[in-house]
Amino acid sequence: MTQISKNLAYSNKYILYVFVVSFFCFFLTTSCRKYLDEKSNNAITVPTTLTDLQGLLDDASSVMNVGLTPAFGEASSDDYFLLKSDYDSRLTREQRAYIWLPSDYSFPNDWSRSYGPVYNSNYCLEMVEKIPITAQNEISWKNVKGSALFYRAYNFLNLAWNHAKAYDENSFNSDLGIALRLESDFNIPSVRGNVKETYERIISDAKDAIASVQAF
Numbered sequence: 001m002t003q004i005s006k007n008l009a010y011s012n013k014y015i016l017y018v019f020v021v022s023f024f025c026f027f028l029t030t031s032c033r034k035y036l037d038e039k040s041n042n043a044i045t046v047p048t049t050l051t052d053l054q055g056l057l058d059d060a061s062s063v064m065n066v067g068l069t070p071a072f073g074e075a076s077s078d079d080y081f082l083l084k085s086d087y088d089s090r091l092t093r094e095q096r097a098y099i100w101l102p103s104d105y106s107f108p109n110d111w112s113r114s115y116g117p118v119y120n121s122n123y124c125l126e127m128v129e130k131i132p133i134t135a136q137n138e139i140s141w142k143n144v145k146g147s148a149l150f151y152r153a154y155n156f157l158n159l160a161w162n163h164a165k166a167y168d169e170n171s172f173n174s175d176l177g178i179a180l181r182l183e184s185d186f187n188i189p190s191v192r193g194n195v196k197e198t199y200e201r202i203i204s205d206a207k208d209a210i211a212s213v214q215a216f
Helices: 003-037 050-057 060-064 084-088 092-098 110-128 138-163 195-214
Strands: 176-179 192-194
Touching: 050 110, 050 138, 060 110, 110 138, 138 176, 138 195, 176 195, 192 195
Parallel strands: none
Antiparallel strands: 176 192
């Protein structure tokens, strides 16, 4: 085979290779576009009405209430003691909490799970302000707002009890409190407030929640 023939054969192989790769990329891009253009399930809705928002706050079984109150604070307290046989029967992470040793978490823990209700509360507080209050919906409107404020205050308080220093007027401006998430936008970075800011927010939310529900 002459050098010219070799060059032509190489060129043909290269052209065929480029064609196959280009066709594959075109096919993949088209398929992805068709997949992404598919409409989501109509059963999936974004909570926007007062009924939707109240339903979000009433989701006690999975997000807002049941089994979500932090437990490690009580597990490491001096309210009780375990016999050695009881201690030995516990999971390693529970043993470490009992004797005040840190653990590496690979599962939702007291800190992360407490921010689930906070997120829902923030979302409801933002959405309820977009709904005009009327004589017909006033009770429902104020109940949504009051419930959301209560849940945020409740979870902030539990987080502060378990993950912040005790309230001390001599150092509360410098002692670290908790991350005060006040928006539902999870792209906004969390900023950890000091102890004074933490408890001021808890008290403010609790008072606003009482004022909201007392209005009816």
